[in-house]
Amino acid sequence: MKTARTVVVGITGGIAAYKAVNIVRAFVLNGDSVHVVATPAALRFIGKPTLEAISRHPVYSELYEGVAEVRHVAIGQSADLIVVAPATANTIAKLAAGLADDLLGNTILASTAPIVIAPAMHTEMWNNAATVANVKTLRERGIIVVGPGVGRLTGKDVGAGRMEEPDAIVAVALAVLEGTYPSKPGQDLLGRRILISAGGTREPLDPVRFLGNRSSGKQGVALAEAARDRGATVTLVAANLEVAEPVGVTVSRVGSALELDEAMQAAAVAADVIIMAAAVADYRPQVVREGKIKKQDTGDTLLLELVKNPDILVGLSKHRPRGQVIVGFAAETETDDERLLNLGREKVARKGCDYLVVNRVGWREGFATDGNTVLMLDDLGVIVQEASGSKMSVANRILDVIA
Numbered sequence: 001m002k003t004a005r006t007v008v009v010g011i012t013g014g015i016a017a018y019k020a021v022n023i024v025r026a027f028v029l030n031g032d033s034v035h036v037v038a039t040p041a042a043l044r045f046i047g048k049p050t051l052e053a054i055s056r057h058p059v060y061s062e063l064y065e066g067v068a069e070v071r072h073v074a075i076g077q078s079a080d081l082i083v084v085a086p087a088t089a090n091t092i093a094k095l096a097a098g099l100a101d102d103l104l105g106n107t108i109l110a111s112t113a114p115i116v117i118a119p120a121m122h123t124e125m126w127n128n129a130a131t132v133a134n135v136k137t138l139r140e141r142g143i144i145v146v147g148p149g150v151g152r153l154t155g156k157d158v159g160a161g162r163m164e165e166p167d168a169i170v171a172v173a174l175a176v177l178e179g180t181y182p183s184k185p186g187q188d189l190l191g192r193r194i195l196i197s198a199g200g201t202r203e204p205l206d207p208v209r210f211l212g213n214r215s216s217g218k219q220g221v222a223l224a225e226a227a228r229d230r231g232a233t234v235t236l237v238a239a240n241l242e243v244a245e246p247v248g249v250t251v252s253r254v255g256s257a258l259e260l261d262e263a264m265q266a267a268a269v270a271a272d273v274i275i276m277a278a279a280v281a282d283y284r285p286q287v288v289r290e291g292k293i294k295k296q297d298t299g300d301t302l303l304l305e306l307v308k309n310p311d312i313l314v315g316l317s318k319h320r321p322r323g324q325v326i327v328g329f330a331a332e333t334e335t336d337d338e339r340l341l342n343l344g345r346e347k348v349a350r351k352g353c354d355y356l357v358v359n360r361v362g363w364r365e366g367f368a369t370d371g372n373t374v375l376m377l378d379d380l381g382v383i384v385q386e387a388s389g390s391k392m393s394v395a396n397r398i399l400d401v402i403a
Contacts, residue, residue: 013041076111086120120163190231345381
């Protein structure tokens, strides 16, 4: 019979506090002894009776209660793990500064247990330079940060800052308790948020026709499935896939390069890793006709004026948050191996990404096939991986480098 471990769940004052009930319940069902430390602000969102009923222990919130038993120190000393969910911007700032003006702060300072936090706040607060610096500080101290996700926030707002779902938080926390985080076999991407683009963009000429490419999205979908299976939380931005969407990942559907750019920029702020596997149109028609272009109106020759699309990979690389890893793809028709490698080296230097996956495409290879052959270069142009085989096999070799 396993010995119950002591898990302290800290709950702070955000609307996502209601989700903490499911976190507490998951630990209890796992056989752990769960003690809730809620800030006074948290108890304005969720009541003590609910938390006490679920945790099966009293809920503590006041610093000056239980002085005789030195509670402000004792709770932290007894913990095998501390999970703070939600962790507001204010709480993160106090943890980074080492402040202890409430019971939760004292509990954390008095503990040597591993700490997992799940940030939850509005996008502007998450992107604020102070929050970025505070989160970086906590990560450098060994605190594990899960999320946040991208989605619906309070009111009509949508963006990064949504607290990660309880199941994902608990999965990371249990891996920490078991001593398998982050190197659990087959789960080496556990807790990482990976954003992947897949498919091929289509640039409309009129309501009927478009300029497109032959990408099916198979490689990007394989990357999403492989990353999911290795424990990552995956968001897939899908451009006109010709294969089934993967289950167990968040999928955002787009059509054109501009739509892909917008979706990637919105989701990038919450990602640890970005993989740009989609085939993006370099140009789009300057004018999109409202009605179908008819042959009798154009004659024997149709002239199209095209304008350049934004370089999504360059934009993501240029504006990335500190520590984010970006992987680009380069599909080339060059048949000579040495010239193909030189094209990749020139491109990785120009794009500013950390890695570039170079693959040869043609009428019968690369696009719309079940296999792939790639070279993966680092930002100095050094080959760090060579892979050939099924697209799932290639996906895992790419993820090996990232992991």
